[in-house]
Amino acid sequence: MLRALYIGAVSEGKAIVKDGPVWALGAMSGTSLDGIDAAMVLTDGRTIFEFGETAYRPYSEPEKQILRAALGKWQGVKQATEIVENAHAELLSGFADAQLIGFHGQTLAHDPANRRTFQAGNGALLAEVLGISVVWDFRSTDVEMGGQGAPLAPFFHFACAKLIDAKEPLLFLNLGGIGNLTWIDPQYEDPDLPGAILAFDTGPANAPLNDLMQDRLSQPFDNNGELARQGRADAEILERFLEAAYFHRVPPKSLDRGDFADLSDAVAALSDADAAATLTAAAASAITKAGEHFPGPISRILVGGGGRLNSWMMELIAAAQDVPVVAIEEVGLDGDMLEAQAFAHLAVRVTRGLPTSCTSTTGVSAAIGGGRISHPANLR
Numbered sequence: 001m002l003r004a005l006y007i008g009a010v011s012e013g014k015a016i017v018k019d020g021p022v023w024a025l026g027a028m029s030g031t032s033l034d035g036i037d038a039a040m041v042l043t044d045g046r047t048i049f050e051f052g053e054t055a056y057r058p059y060s061e062p063e064k065q066i067l068r069a070a071l072g073k074w075q076g077v078k079q080a081t082e083i084v085e086n087a088h089a090e091l092l093s094g095f096a097d098a099q100l101i102g103f104h105g106q107t108l109a110h111d112p113a114n115r116r117t118f119q120a121g122n123g124a125l126l127a128e129v130l131g132i133s134v135v136w137d138f139r140s141t142d143v144e145m146g147g148q149g150a151p152l153a154p155f156f157h158f159a160c161a162k163l164i165d166a167k168e169p170l171l172f173l174n175l176g177g178i179g180n181l182t183w184i185d186p187q188y189e190d191p192d193l194p195g196a197i198l199a200f201d202t203g204p205a206n207a208p209l210n211d212l213m214q215d216r217l218s219q220p221f222d223n224n225g226e227l228a229r230q231g232r233a234d235a236e237i238l239e240r241f242l243e244a245a246y247f248h249r250v251p252p253k254s255l256d257r258g259d260f261a262d263l264s265d266a267v268a269a270l271s272d273a274d275a276a277a278t279l280t281a282a283a284a285s286a287i288t289k290a291g292e293h294f295p296g297p298i299s300r301i302l303v304g305g306g307g308r309l310n311s312w313m314m315e316l317i318a319a320a321q322d323v324p325v326v327a328i329e330e331v332g333l334d335g336d337m338l339e340a341q342a343f344a345h346l347a348v349r350v351t352r353g354l355p356t357s358c359t360s361t362t363g364v365s366a367a368i369g370g371g372r373i374s375h376p377a378n379l380r
Contacts, residue, residue: 020044021043022100023040023041023042023097023098023100024040024042024043024099024101024348025038025101026040026340026341026346027091027343028104028340029088029106030177030339032177032207033059034059034220035056035057036056037054037337038054038057038092038095039053039054040052040097041341041344041345043345044348044352045354047162048159051334052097054334054337056336057087057091059087063083066079066080067083067106070108071109071258072109072256074108074118081120081121084105084106088121088126089126089129089130093130098132100135101133101134102343102345102346103123103126103343104138104339104343105119105123106121110149110150110256110257112143112148112150112254115144116143117140117149119136119138119139121136123137124136127376132376133375135346135351136371136372137370137371138343139152139370140370141368141369141370142362145364147362147363148200148253148254148364149357150201151254152361152370153174153180153338154172154184154199155346155349155356155361156338156346157182158196158197160172160333167186167187169183169184169298170184170298170300170302171294171300171301172304173287173305174338175283175305177204177210178201179205179283179305181287182198182199182361183197183198183295183298184197191358192358192367194360197358197361198295199362200290201254202286203246203247203286203287204259204260205286206305206306207257208260209276212272213276221310225311225312225313225315228273228276228279228281228313229277231272231274231275233274233280234266234278237266237278237282238278241260247289250293263282267279288320299323300323300324301324301325302328302333303317303335304333304335304336304338308327314327346371350370350373354369355367
C-alpha cells in the first residue's frame with residue numbers, strides 16, 4: 001500500500017480534498033477500550049476554523065472482553081478486528097456532512113524498538129462501506145523510519161494552542177489509558193520548527209486502574225476517584241515504579257499498554273481501596289516525573305481524556321505543580337473528543353502533504369507525514 005509522505009500525499013486513486021478548509025470526521029478508539037469517539041472538525045490542516053458534531057459508541061462488555069484478549073497480539077485477531085470495523089462503520093455512518101474520514105483503528109500492539117506497530121481495522125473497507133475517502137494507518141510510516149509512532153495528537157494540540165490564542169508555553173495533558181503530553185511554545189508559527197513542541201508518553205494513566213476496577217468490582221472505572229480517595233497509596237510500590245528506566249529516558253518516547261504490567265501485579269495483594277489509591281498516585285507521579293524533561297517552564301496544564309473526570313487524580317497532579325491544572329473545557333475545548341478531533345485534523349494534513357510527526361514528537365529523524373488514503377470505488 002502507498003503512504004503519504006512529507007512532500008505530498010499519495011493515495012489509492014485521485015486527489016480528493018479541495019483547497020481551503022474541509023469538514024473532516026475523526027475517530028478514535030483508545031487504549032482504555034471503553035468505546036469510540038467521533039468528531040467533526042473544519043480545518044485546512046493548519047488552522048482549526050470550527051468544531052462540529054460529535055458522537056460516542058461504547059463497546060459492549062462482550063466486545064471489550066474480545067478486544068482485551070487481543071491486546072499484545074500481532075495476528076490471529078480476526079474477531080477483534082471485525083468488532084473495530086463494524087463499530088466504526090455503525091458510528092461514522094451517522095455523519096452526513098463529512099468530506100473526509102480520519103480512522104485511527106484500535107492499537108493492539110506497539111513495538112517501535114523493532115519498527116512495528118499494529119492498529120486493527122481496515123480503512124479501505126470502511127471507505128467502501130461509508131462511500132467516503134478514509135485516511136488511516138497513521139503510525140506505520142513513522143515507526144518504519146525510526147520514530148516511536150506516538151503520540152500523534154501534538155500537531156493538533158499546537159493548532160488548538162493557536163485557536164485559544166495562547167501566548168506563553170503551556171502543556172496539553174491527555175489522561176487516557178496511557179498518559180501523554182505535549183509541551184508547546186505558541187510563539188512559533190509551525191509545530192515542526194525546532195523549539196516549538198515536545199511530546200511523549202508519561203506512563204500508565206487510566207488503563208491499570210480501569211482494569212483493576214473491572215476485574216475486582218465489575219465496574220468500568222473509579223467514578224470520580226471515590227475508591228482511591230478512601231485508600232492509602234503504597235509508598236514502596238510507588239518508589240519502585242518511579243525507578244523504572246523509562247522515566248529516565250530522554251524523550252520523545254512512547255509506551256505500549258502492557259509495558260507497566262508489573263505495576264498491576266504489584267498491587268495484587270492490596271485491598272481494593274489501597275490498590276486504587278496506589279495506581280492513581282502512580283499515574284499522577286508519572287506526570288510529575290515527566291516535568292524533568294520539559295524544555296522550559298509552562299504557564300498552565302490543560303487536561304483532556306477520561307482522567308480529567310477523576311477529581312482525586314486531578315488533585316494529586318495539581319498538588320505537585322506550581323501552575324494551574326485545569327480540565328480542557330475551561331478554554332472551550334472538548335476533553336472527551338480531543339483525540340478524535342486530532343485525527344480529523346491529521347487526516348487533512350495527510351491529504352495536503354503536511355507532516356504529522358517530527359523529531360520532537362516521536363523521535364523520527366525528520367518531519368514526515370503518515371497515513372494511507374483509501375477511496376471508495378465511486379471516487380477512484
